[in-house]
Every structure is written in structure tokens, then in C-alpha cells.
Amino acid sequence: MKKLINAPEAVLADALNGVAAAHPELKVDHVNRIIYRGTPTRKGKVALISGGGSGHEPLHGGFVGLGMLDAACAGEVFTSPTPDQMQEATKVADSGAGVLHIVKNYTGDVMNFEMAAEMAEAETGVKVASVVTNDDVAVEDSTWTAGRRGVGVTVLLEKIVGAAAEEGRDLAAVTDLATRVNAAGRSMGMALTSCTVPSAGKPTFEIPDDMMEIGVGIHGEPGRHRVPLAGAASIAQQLVEPILADLDFTKGPVIAMLNGMGGTPLIELYLMYGEVAKLLEKAGVKIARNLVGNYITSLDMAGCSVTLLKADDEFLKLWDAPVNTAGLRWGI
Amino acid sequence: MKKLINAPEAVLADALNGVAAAHPELKVDHVNRIIYRGTPTRKGKVALISGGGSGHEPLHGGFVGLGMLDAACAGEVFTSPTPDQMQEATKVADSGAGVLHIVKNYTGDVMNFEMAAEMAEAETGVKVASVVTNDDVAVEDSTWTAGRRGVGVTVLLEKIVGAAAEEGRDLAAVTDLATRVNAAGRSMGMALTSCTVPSAGKPTFEIPDDMMEIGVGIHGEPGRHRVPLAGAASIAQQLVEPILADLDFTKGPVIAMLNGMGGTPLIELYLMYGEVAKLLEKAGVKIARNLVGNYITSLDMAGCSVTLLKADDEFLKLWDAPVNTAGLRWGI
């Protein structure tokens, strides 16, 4: 395993030291492993908290700041944080207007956030609402299973809902918006290589040079299908088609994200975005805004994902609102 | 070779399609492979042009926009662009106030930019000045050799000098500033793995799992030394020490960049930044500003580099000035 780390057990603590050193505008609670904005939540503003396993950077810590999250809880690599972390973040970030938990749909994340919400409400009376993102079309949606994974839409949701909270919308309105954003988005990912979890010390899966995984999530899990390696145009098609088959994106403007998995350089991400944009144009999908880059990653995995979000005027206005975080910044 | 590409020969053209699709605010000349700002250079503003081989993204195309470059010429992967590209960019971007060529010190880049400057001045009378960056302490500085490579300082220089050009400084002043910025900065890089040049089809060098390269540049070239793999703290020391030995950074504020080589995830870059910040504090170096991320990359190489720049009040003011590019954005 070749990584810029000191020791597998120390990855998270050491990385949080780096975040604290790099971002004096943020507050890092090293004991509870929480990243907060440097200034307390404005009175009356709903607080947005997210969190999850580490290894997906800039998600979520990189999205803490004006216009997005109030706090992010960092779990061990690929392991949901624990309820006490979330409860602490909830208590600290609440300004009295309540807290929205933004949870990606994984069994661990959902259970830990549920426990945190129970604990926070019971102990401190903070009003807690949750939204669970589940946008990954690689996974069949069913009430008999764990359901779809929460992936790329989480990034777009944190931006859009963050802007609405900044506007002063109340907890019910913010929660409703979050639910609508989640419902309007779909994602699909692929991997050329596995990632390596530091504590595991070797790649999560082996894959030959002439194969790739289609339908991966963001935890180095194998995908739904292993298929022959193909060119960028074909890969784009294998990602875009299932998304368009799942939801109609032709009726209005769309926000598109071409996301890298962490080990893929920007030149390839732009190249892929060119292919995706071509396919979407052909399919009658109009891209109003886009993001190309590493936003929700899977350690050092090489690969990418496509996320589309139906964006009406409300979503677009909130998207364009100022944001000032380590991972997304504009208008300020 | 596992890459998100269609064909090795098509990488650059396809990636430029993606850039054009992702950035409607930019203009892409696909024939000459030049990325311009969407709006012509303001009358009286010195135009900043850079360029180099592709594979270092976001450098340079990602730094075109208000407050940084006016145009960037993209060469083939790791191959300097050609004089006709640079000449065309020079002609188009000039507003009458002259053009500064920002050139990284590589034989090919220097020669091609020299030819471009000769051609542009001869044919169109555009005033052209150049600055050649050469900040890499891994390479001994000598007039008998090609000298030091231009690496990380190029990013900081494009930002600082871009802000000065935006202020309306004339060509002589802008060139003088560029020279001073270059003289005040030093960098040092390392690699855990080789990158793979698409047209070569396989890694540029083989390296065992327990070794790393210290003193690499940004072209997948082997480094100055191959040494045993070490922890992040030791790697930080191997990068910081030669920089501090080369120039005194203790006399005033410093801008620090912890740059990823393209294949290293953000969590490791933050972790490395934490180690570097610790060492600098111990050495009495005061970091006033920092950047952590992938800014000047080497395709899919895993590794990082450290850049330090002595930054007086003038540099810091220009650093903080608004910038609006795909790769760096604040204040706007």
C-alpha cells in the first residue's frame, strides 16, 4: 500500500490536523472529529449537519461554510461516524431553529444518525429533521432491501439546501426542499481500479487491466457488473443511459456533475464531461449548470460518476447563491 | 493502461471539448488549442499568457479568467505547445498594452516560447516580455545545465501577477513583479508511483512497493533519488528541508502550497499539509496563506509537492484580490 500517511489508525486524526492548519476559518473538534464553521450558527438559521465515513473528501468537511453545511462529522475511513459525534454537532450547531441531518443512504449511516437524532431530541430538545439521499440508479430501489445508495446528489443537495437555510427558511421548509432535491436527482458511477482502505492495506478488489466495474458506489465496493474496458464515449453511455431510463430529465434545465473518484486526473474528468455533454445534448437534456472535478470520492479509486439533477428556477437560484467552503466557492 | 479516454491521439482534443462544454464563460480555439477568457482583454491591460504540455491540469487552462491568465496554450501531453499556438494567443489576447509570457523552465517550453515571441514581435509588433519560472530545488541551479524546473511557483505567480495586471500595471511593472515572485519561491516534489503517458501506454518508470522517488518534477520523470517508502512525517521532512536550506523563509509571511500530483486523494493531501505545517512552525516559518489540492499535476501520478513563497504585503494583497477561474476562485 502506497499512501501519504503515517499509520492506518492515524489517518483520520492526522488529516483533521491538516484541515485545521489549512483552514483557520473553520473550527475542528479533534476529540469528536467534527468540522464546524468558524462562527456560530446565526440565530434563527436552521443548521445543516452532515457526516459519513472519511475517504470521500472534499465531502463533507470541505462543504462546511457559508451557504452550505454548519458542521460535518467525520467517521473512520468508509465507516459512518457514531451517534455521539452527531449529537455533539447537533447540540453545538443548533441556534434554536432546529437542525437538518443530511444522511447518505447506507445502513450504518442511517442507523447512527437515527440514534443521534433520538439522543439529541431526548437530551436537549433540539428539533432534528433528516433527509436521506438515495440517488444511485446502479442499485434497484426496493423496500425489501437497503435501497439505493446516496452518492453525488448529496453534494448538490448540500449546496442548494444550504443556500435556502442561509435565506432563513424554517426547518420544515428546509426539510421539504431537501426531500425535493433528493427526488429530482440520479447518479451512476464506474471504476477503472479499486481503492485501498488504509486499515485493509491492499486493494478492496482485484480487477484485470482490460476490465472495469460499472455501477460502483463510493466505498470501493465492486460494482453491479464487471465489463470489458471501453473508451470514454462508451463509458459515458453506460453511465448516462441508466440515469435517463430512470427519470425524465428532458422537461427543464438540469445541473450536471461529472465527479472523479479520487485517483483520476482532471484532464480525464474534463474529457469524460465532454462525452457526457454530447450524449445529453443528443437526448434533449439541457445542462444549465455543471461541476467537473473531485467532489465525492472513494479514496484513490480511478473512475468517475455522473449526477443529474432536475433544476427548476428555485433550485437554480439557490445554486447560484454565494457559497464559501473549501470545496465549493463562488459569489463571495 | 486504464484511462478515461477514447484514444491516446485524441486526449487533448477530447479534453478541450469537455472544457468548452463545462465552461461557457471561456472561449476555446480547438484548432490552435488555446483557452481564452470569454471577453477580450480590457484596453490597456497587460495580457498574461501561459501554456505548456497537457497533463498538469488545472494548470494552465484552469487558471484562465479574471485575475489570472488571459489565455493558455495546451500542448500535447507533457510536450510544450508550438510557437504558432503561442503567437496566435499573443495576437488575440493583446489589447495594445503588451503580453507577458509565463514559461516554465523546460528546454522545450523555453525554446518554443522564444520562437513565438520572435514571431509575434516581428509579424505584429506586439510587445512581448517573458518570465521563466525555475523554483524546483530538487535540481541544482547552474548556468552549465538546463537549470531548475519551473513547478509550483508557477501557480502562485499566475495568481499574483494576474492580479497586478488586472490593477492596470504596465508591462515592465508586471514583468518585474513576475521576476520577483519567481525569485521568492521554491518547491520540492515526490512520487509514490509513476504516471502513465497515454501515447506511451505504460508507466514511465517501474518502482517497487517499498520505494518512493524524491525530487520529481511534473512530467513523470524519475526523481533525484529513490529512497525507501516512509511515513508522511518523514516525507514532509524530505520535502521541506531542501527548500529551507535553499532560501530563508523565516523573515516574513509565507504562502504555502501542498500540491497533489493528480492521483493522490485530498485526504492524503490534507494529512501531508498537517505534517508540513508542523515542520514549518518548528522552523519559524509563518504561513500567511495556503493552498491544499491538485493544482499542478502529473497525470495520474501519486505524490505531492511543497511550494513556499516569501510574500510581503504587496504579494499578499495581490494574492487576496478577486480571482475567477475554473481552478481558483474567491472574492467574486
Added chain:
Amino acid sequence: MTAGTASLDQLTDWLSRFRDLVTEQQSYLTELDSAIGDADHGSNMTRGMNAVMEKIGAGGAGAVDELFKSVGMTLVTSVGGASGPLYGTFFLRIGMTAGAATALDGTALSAAMRAGLEGVVARGKAEAGDKTMFDAMAPALDAFDASLAAGDDLAAASSAAFTAAVAGRDATEPLTARKGRASYLGERSAGHLDPGATSTALLFEALAGALAKG
């Protein structure tokens, strides 16, 4: 029904043995999780059980409820992921059900573990055949009860539970997962043991060891 009791020391030994087993088999558990999950089950369980032993090693639990509530809370706050809340809830419920006893007889231990299982189901909504830790835990408890009902002592009952947990674990191999991370793989999840069911088999191996005669 039952012969003998499990003392506080034996119950502590259960936890200690469980820690040793997950530590020994950390790589194996992570390997199983690599195939159909995210390669962290081994380090999750090791981190959690080390935290548990550090906590209770400090000593001081005077009663079963105190011990297991502390174990449960430690797992909940140190593990994360799916296994943290699930194993955490399992032990929390044991603590809540067992009361302030200093030893548990077979009936009491059975009732406590049943409550634990119900807690796991309440949190995770798993059913038989979903390819989760439930598939090792439920048969283990059934076998434990059946053995006690047949007049066996705690040593025999816990050994029967272990055997059933192993069978339950092995039976997860052909299953297509419907819960947890492995469910994302669809049919590709078949042909692999479930990591959580495997650690649950270790849980009952540890119990059998702690309650073995002599």
C-alpha cells in the same frame, strides 16, 4: 429449567474472548467485507472490542446491567458503520434486560440475548435470509434455548449456540443480500460469506469458550 449460572467474570471473559477472536481474525473479516462490502468490518470490530476491553478493563461494573450497558455504549460510540449500532444495541438490550444481577442463569441469559436480537432487528429490520448477522444470531439463540429446554447446562447450550451460529454463517454464502452494503451488489453478493454473520459466529465461539466447564 437450567443448570448453572454465568458469573460476571465469565461474562467479562466472553467479551475478552470475543475481542481476542475478532483481533485474530481482523484480516479475515476485512477480506470477507472486501468481497461484498467496504473492507472495514475487521478493523471496525477490533477497534470496538478494544475500546470495550479498555473501558471495562478499568473495572468497576458491579452488575450485569451496568457491564453490558457500558459495553453497548462503547460499541455505539467507537465503531460507527452498521456493526456499531447493531452490536451496540445487542449488548445495550442485554444490559437493559438482565437487570442488576451479578450472575445470569440460562433463562435469564437467554432472555437477555433474545432482547438483544430484537434490538438488532428493531434497528436493522433484517429478516432471515437477508444475509446479515441475523442469520447467525437467530439460529444460535434458538439452539441455545432448545439445548436448555432439553436439560443441558450452560456449557452445552452455549456450545450448541456456537455450532448453530457457524451453520447459520455458512448458510449465508449462497444467499443474495437484501440488507446492508452487500445488497448493492445484487446477485454478485451470492457466493460469499457475510462478514457480520462471521463475526457473530465468533461471538458465540467466545460465549462457548467462556461458559465451557472447568
Added chain:
Amino acid sequence: MTAGTASLDQLTDWLSRFRDLVTEQQSYLTELDSAIGDADHGSNMTRGMNAVMEKIGAGGAGAVDELFKSVGMTLVTSVGGASGPLYGTFFLRIGMTAGAATALDGTALSAAMRAGLEGVVARGKAEAGDKTMFDAMAPALDAFDASLAAGDDLAAASSAAFTAAVAGRDATEPLTARKGRASYLGERSAGHLDPGATSTALLFEALAGALAKG
């Protein structure tokens, strides 16, 4: 001094053979550049010489100056890197020196190539022993001149040039580079052939082939 001339067709054949050789040896040139450079010399030369042949294949160069200026400009505008300006300048200067002839005798060809070499030096400032294409090119031209001076014809002179280029190429192996990318490696550059010197040996192999007797 000289016997025979190189016709426009033969000079065109030189270029065509050079294209074929760099194309054939693209991987080899890139491999050499991988060891001490950036793994692109093979693709640079192939891209450049293909562009050249496409340009002049369209035909129409009526004279030597026209032909080589076009070759030089095409290399300069299609290759980039170090080899683009260097080989480009080499051919541009040949064109500028040769004048509007339709054939070159030995003296004229020698003068033209010398001017080319001077252009390479003017651009790249390389000296003997810097481990660059200069180290193959300079001895090749010296051998060419010496052979002509000895009364040899163009075929023999170009063959002598080729032999000297190969020797010059081989002599780069132990050198520590002082120019170009390889210089960044310091002492680690020793023990490898210089890629540019290797392609220059192909340039003279092509010349010898084109000027060989019938």
C-alpha cells in the same frame, strides 16, 4: 570536391525514410525517453514526421529551399517540446542555406546541414558531451565532410555520417546530462542512451539509405 548530387527526389526520400524509421522505432524512442525524460520522444517524432510527409506529400516543392523550409515549419508547428524547435530549426536552416536549387552536391549539402547544426546550437546551446542530439549530429557532419574530403561520393559520405552518428549516439550512454530534461536526473541520467541522439542516428540512417547507390 564531390562526386554526384542529391536530387530533390532523393532528399524527399530522406525525409520519407526518416518518417518510416521514427514510426518503426516510436516505442523504442519513447522507452529511452521514459528512462531519463518524459516518455514522449517517440510520439513527438512520429507526429512531426507524419505531419511533414502529409505536407510535402501534397507535393509542389519545386526547389530544395522551399522543401526544407516547409519541413522545418511543419516540425516547429506540429511537434512542440524540445525536439520540435530543434529538428525544425535544423531543417529550416538547411532550407535557408540551400537556396532555390533542385539538387545539392556534396559541398552544398554539407554546408546546409552545418547551418542546420548551427541552428540547433543557437537554439539549444548544447555543447559536445551534454548528452543531446548534438552528440550524434556533430560527429556525423564531421564524418560526412571528412569522407567528401577524402574524395568519396555522396553514398559513401552519408554512410560514414551514419556510422559516426551511431557512434556518437552510443557515446551518450555513460554521460551525465547537462541539457534537456535528462539533466534533472543528475547522475541518474548516466547509463542510458539519449533519445534525441538516437533519433538523430535514425536521421543519418535515412540519409544514407536515400543516397545509397541505385
